[in-house]
Amino acid sequence: MKTPRRDDELVFLPLGGSGEIGMNFNAYGYGPPDDRKWIVVDCGVLFGRETTSPGVDLIMPDIRFLAEQRENVLAIVATHAHEDHIGAIPHLWPMLRCPVYATPFTAILIEGKLEEAGLSDRLHPRRVPLSGRIALGPFELEFISITHSIPEPNALAIRTPLGVVVHTGDWKIDPEPMLGEVTNVNALKRLGDEGVLATVCDSTNALVAGESGSEARVRESLTALIGTLKNRIAVTSFASNVARLETIALAAKANGRQVALVGRAMHKITDAARQTGYLKHFPPILDEAEAAQLPPNRVLYLVTGSQGEPRAALARIADNNHPNVSLGKGDAVIFSSRVIPGNDIAIFELQNKLAGLGVELLTSEDHFVHVSGHPCRDELAEMYRWTQPQIAVPVHGELRHQTEHARLARSLQVPQAIVPENGQLIRLAPGRAGVIDEVPSGRVHKDGRVLIDEGAGLSRQRRALAFAGMIAITLVLDGKGRVAGEPGIIIEGIPEPVHAAIRGALAEPLKRHNAKRDEDGRDLAESVRRAARRAAENAWGKKPVTRVEVVQI
Ligand SMILES: [Zn+2]
Ligand SMILES: [Zn+2]
Numbered sequence: 001m002k003t004p005r006r007d008d009e010l011v012f013l014p015l016g017g018s019g020e021i022g023m024n025f026n027a028y029g030y031g032p033p034d035d036r037k038w039i040v041v042d043c044g045v046l047f048g049r050e051t052t053s054p055g056v057d058l059i060m061p062d063i064r065f066l067a068e069q070r071e072n073v074l075a076i077v078a079t080h081a082h083e084d085h086i087g088a089i090p091h092l093w094p095m096l097r098c099p100v101y102a103t104p105f106t107a108i109l110i111e112g113k114l115e116e117a118g119l120s121d122r123l124h125p126r127r128v129p130l131s132g133r134i135a136l137g138p139f140e141l142e143f144i145s146i147t148h149s150i151p152e153p154n155a156l157a158i159r160t161p162l163g164v165v166v167h168t169g170d171w172k173i174d175p176e177p178m179l180g181e182v183t184n185v186n187a188l189k190r191l192g193d194e195g196v197l198a199t200v201c202d203s204t205n206a207l208v209a210g211e212s213g214s215e216a217r218v219r220e221s222l223t224a225l226i227g228t229l230k231n232r233i234a235v236t237s238f239a240s241n242v243a244r245l246e247t248i249a250l251a252a253k254a255n256g257r258q259v260a261l262v263g264r265a266m267h268k269i270t271d272a273a274r275q276t277g278y279l280k281h282f283p284p285i286l287d288e289a290e291a292a293q294l295p296p297n298r299v300l301y302l303v304t305g306s307q308g309e310p311r312a313a314l315a316r317i318a319d320n321n322h323p324n325v326s327l328g329k330g331d332a333v334i335f336s337s338r339v340i341p342g343n344d345i346a347i348f349e350l351q352n353k354l355a356g357l358g359v360e361l362l363t364s365e366d367h368f369v370h371v372s373g374h375p376c377r378d379e380l381a382e383m384y385r386w387t388q389p390q391i392a393v394p395v396h397g398e399l400r401h402q403t404e405h406a407r408l409a410r411s412l413q414v415p416q417a418i419v420p421e422n423g424q425l426i427r428l429a430p431g432r433a434g435v436i437d438e439v440p441s442g443r444v445h446k447d448g449r450v451l452i453d454e455g456a457g458l459s460r461q462r463r464a465l466a467f468a469g470m471i472a473i474t475l476v477l478d479g480k481g482r483v484a485g486e487p488g489i490i491i492e493g494i495p496e497p498v499h500a501a502i503r504g505a506l507a508e509p510l511k512r513h514n515a516k517r518d519e520d521g522r523d524l525a526e527s528v529r530r531a532a533r534r535a536a537e538n539a540w541g542k543k544p545v546t547r548v549e550v551v552q553i
């Protein structure tokens with residue numbers, strides 16, 4: 001490693017993933033303040049929610065600070081293939097146009113996204129072997145295998161002339177992950193001995209005591225549970241949790257059942273896993289139509305939709321309109337997954353529909369059918385013992401997770417813990433670490449085919465429309481500003497009994513209109529707008545969005 005120049009600094013800049021679980025986007029900068037080189041670690045999305053951002057599919061970080069100096073952005077490096085780490089690449093890469101690095105399984109899934117976005121001619125992710133190393137300007141990166149809930153999760157050791165950062169990515173300690181490598185504890189300890197400046201670490205489960213548990217135990221438990229069931233079984237899980245898919249398939253096989261994959265994501269992920277050498281022991285798969293011909297106790301459906309996603313296979317099965325799969329009395333659905341906060345309403349609605357069909361529901365509430373992919377407190381403690389950093393930087397969490405994580409790190413004798421916020425520029429070295437600047441940051445919504453700044457206020461406007469509907473009024477004036485006809489009124493999303501009150505409220509301001517003093521009708525438009533809103537409020541208790549247009553003939 002070169003020796004640092006006099007003005008060199010190593011900085012950390014989260015633009016997403018701090019203060020929220022999702023949308024991970026972390027940048028590391030190195031060099032003098034006026035000429036920093038950057039690498040980006042992960043580029044993920046957050047899913048829109050109907051309640052807060054109606055009509056928005058995806059939420060992404062605002063990266064204009066880096067886009068404006070994209071010649072200094074050396075690469076995007078993906079730690080693993082979850083959507084909250086790679087989902088924004090097709091949307092944000094065109095603003096950076098730098099190389100993208102990932103291990104093979106992750107690279108295949110990124111390629112799939114680029115193809116869908118029509119970008120596969122312009123960007124080919126560069127494949128890094130497991131435990132591989134890459135040099136990027138002043139940075140040297142080492143990929144370190146860890147365990148999580150998807151194939152090929154990696155921590156990164158980021159070496160710079162001013163010190164080494166361990167960026168954990170998403171991880172847990174699973175001594176028997178059942179697929180892929182175990183955590184490379186030796187590599188992490190070696191870094192600790194070498195001397196780690198900062199550990200930038202997953203906070204998802206920082207509020208949960210103990211350990212997350214092993215996939216091997218889930219495999220035993222699911223095998224036993226499936227043995228107790230006599231009719232058709234559907235198991236739903238995240239398609240990306242390939243070890244879990246294998247667990248479910250082997251549990252089915254052990255109980256004399258054949259497996260059918262239901263849902264596009266299941267096929268996409270298992271194809272990517274096979275191409276990269278995983279799933280060698282996966283039993284042969286039936287297609288949905290073949291499976292329907294089997295006796296009920298000989299089949300197991302592996303289905304998408306554990307989070308209540310309305311277009312996924314399980315939702316269609318629950319609505320009884322799936323072309324090949326139907327479930328009914330005596331059949332069982334196992335949710336081998338957790339309820340992601342925010343999805344609870346959709347999941348319970350789905351479960352109610354299934355219960356209505358007479359289907360038995362088995363969930364992680366009362367059966368051991370799932371383990372988390374993120375580190376609980378004992379595992380976090382282990383990570384700090386291995387890496388022994390000078391600074392702990394908790395990321396990948398809401399503020400409550402991050403602050404508790406920081407407290408835990410301090411209790412483990414980490415000299416300094418910094419809870420970052422998106423947009424804060426944090427100097428890690430030289431000198432004592434701390435926030436030195438704030439850069440533009442925020443969220444961008446993918447709304448249909450358009451990317452739009454969250455600050456533009458569209459979501460607020462849509463929520464207002466959803467809450468109280470709208471009134472559109474057209475006033476017609478002649479060339480001298482005199483009222484020339486009845487106003488046109490369009491009312492949307494407002495209960496019928498309120499309409500008369502709104503219409504009736506316009507007479508008064510129209511009567512008071514003074515054409516001489518208000519020739520363009522601007523004052524009239526405002527008093528009509530207010531009168532309509534007031535009438536709605538008096539009759540209904542709500543103020544609709546109200547627009548008034550003046551047409552002069
Ligand atoms: Zn994540
Ligand atoms: Zn993850």
